[in-house]
Amino acid sequence: MSDSNHKPRELVIIGGGPAGLVVASVAGQLGVRTTLIERGPALGGDCLHTGCVPSKTLIHTARVAALMRRGAEFGLPAADPRVDLGAVMDRVRSVVDSIQAHDDPERFRGYGVDVVFGEARFAGPREVRAGDRRISGRRFVIATGSRPAVPPIPGLAEAGYLTSDTVWSLRELPRRLAVLGAGPIGLELAQAFARLGSRVTLLDMAPRLLPGEDPETGEALRSILEGEGIRVLTGVGVERVEKNGVVTTLRGRESETVFAVEVDELLVAAGRQPDIEALGLDAAGVAHTRTGITVDARLRTSVKHIFACGDCCGPHPFTHMAEYQAGVVIGNAVFRLPRRVDYRVVPRVIYCDPELARIGLNETEARRQGLDVEILRFPFGQVDRAIAENETAGEARLVVRKGRLLGATLLGPHAGELIHELALAMQAKIPVSRISATIHAYPTLAQIHRRAVNTLYGPRLFSPRTRRLVRWIQRLIP
Template identity: 65%
Template sequence: MKARDLVILGGGAGGLVVASVAAQLGLKVTLIEKADKLGGDCLHYGCVPSKTLIHAARVASLMRRGPEFGLPACEADVDLGKVADHVQSVIERIQVHDDPERFRSYGCEVLFGMAAFINPRKVQVNDQVIRGRRFVIATGSQPFVPPIEGLQDAGYLTNEDLFALRDLPRRLVVLGGGPVGLEMAQAFARLGSQVTVVERLPHLLPQEDPEVADALRTQLESEGMVIHVATTVERVSRDGYTTLVGCSEGLTLETDALLVAVGRRPVVEGLGLDMAGVVHTEKGIPVDRRQRTSQKHIYACGDVCGPYPLTHMAEYQAGIVIGNAIFRVPKKTDYRVVPWVTYTDPELARVGMTEQQARDTGIEPEVLRFPFQDIDRAITDRETAGLAKLVVHKKKILGASILGPHAGELIHEIALAMKTGANIGDISATIHAYPTLAQVHRRTVNTFYGKKLFSPGTRRLVKWINRLVP
């Protein structure tokens, strides 16, 4: 039986970060991954393939938009098989960074197979039993498939098989108006599918500011997508090659393919967590601010413990684990400033509180807005849809929502301001290069100062100064 300093279950983003650092520091590390490749969901079925597909779809959209730029229109003849090959080539290029031999060169043992605890100090994988001083559970999440009548028999797609499609469906119904559903819906619409989105709640992206989410809906519908909100899917059936999606209010949708994107659930089954004495529920593994489970020598990070199912949060939590499990420093998580992005076009980026969330805490915020249609760089690029929205209290930024071109890049200036305690005056005083999209930040905060600058009181003061001072 092997004895190891650190045993990691899961070879996704969080597990790989911990394994890399621990092994290079000289610890005896074993990394166990149930799939046949490292990289996790993000590399193979999530962030990487989806963003690659989204960009390919954007290129197809730009080809059609040639006349907007004084160029001829060009209708893209989409071969989804070739697009899928392109997506796979990008995965393979990034996969090099997650090559098992790279980690083995650090001294990390890499094993493939399903690992399960047999007691709080031991796991079994294949025919091996491994004893560890400390453990990290980083098994991620998987698509949640709701118990809809007939769904299993009719068949459906999730993000785990969507990118393997070789033929473009003429019609596609997407269940779920969250980030994954909307990103894939728009991508397939731009590639040529007739796309319908069904969301059971009153707004798309229910975690986002409703004003901004509704603005995104308007943009998506302008591209030809059909969107049904406050609509529940009640049953699914097959009629030959057609899938029938029966919804509330008597609505029936006919489609050639059905994508289920209604959320994710943590992977906790089959890990032997009861044998390890690790408290868990169907919502995941509860951890403290040091990422420790109910067994203090067993840590967890990433989607399996939440609270944010985001790759960058798995990497952040892995850093917390490294501090506590390796350096034995009581490092704690801080979720006050967490940015995230929905990669539609335009992108929707968010950090901190919405205006309603601020009010729910008893704060009456100042809300500042500025449209991209008045940003010169957005005009030159013909990407004027969207707005920046800041939630401010006593000149401090409580949160921001940005719907616009490259919003995922733009959000980080606001995140840094919030993290460092800078106020909106600091943003206003910062010189922003012209013409850039980042000018939207300065223009947004200057709507606050503009009210004061051109107020009747300021006008009287200026007249008084000019009378007294020659």
């Protein structure tokens, strides 16, 4: 079937994940003649089917199992649940199916969007082919996302392995699981499977856990994971994998110590790579590298009527970043306004337990830039709500310069929810004194923000100079 004799579509979107769906939804409802092409069998992308939604569902189930074992901490009988992974995965599937209803193709067709399922490939800068269809367009949006990166380890393919795409097919809980990679995906799934009952070994090449974080933060999280029985090995490179379930590793580049880790399943969580190889970008003249499609601040590619957003162009592989970038593309491709990206305030969360949330600069980055900053710290162990819920691990670390927030790191309960007050403060350039002056409901975890900021003002308030001033006021005013 050919569309070559029809008028060019005003907008052609390649990829039915979060970014593509946001652009399609808005464009269609505004009356823009839009075609959305998705190569998979359903809309929603990796986030819905193999990423954020299934992983957070599994993480929550694993947390419930962990809480059951901790019953005695809350004055209840402890219980060690017998985990049926098949039943757990059935629940994961049901949650995905429930949310999938929001991404029904008929919903988008109701907006006037032509939804096409098939592999899209550029035949030129203004035409793509999807199956037997040829679709021409005035403007294009590439939103094809990313896929798990698999390192070239000898024996890995022959031995077999899982990724964040395929782990959801498991029906039996692995007795021994090795996780290659201690990034967000590796950390989250390692802890989840350990809490469900697997003996987990976490392997990473970096010399320490989370090298991009302040050392204290990485060590604190490592201590928590090891306290749950996870074997954490950093500074380890995988030399080869054997078919009988043995991962042979080499510790460090300078060490000659070689040792083996015996496992029943191997989960590769070594990062992600842009999913762009099948697009035929060279035929369209779109510049790209192994890290993704090259875009400018307006998310235009080297071919100005072709835009890209989401994981396929980076720089941050988050669903909320894809949705944000989709809004920038809508401004440029639909409204024809010169809207530019602003990555100054981008929250990011690792959904381990406790959660690790970051925004802006951490202390290490600020010092490296030569900035004169103050670090405000407050532990969750001194927040009454955290004490009441016996979730006292972690702390808030705020990076402040001249009374304004440059960044924050939260390691603690519900850190992913708490980070947004700080994100708003940074986005609106609110001085931290306003956080201190804001009434925070008691007892809430959010009080940690106010109490952290108060560590800046406390020494000044109770200084000898202030004490002398107060004594003078008391004598002067009856």
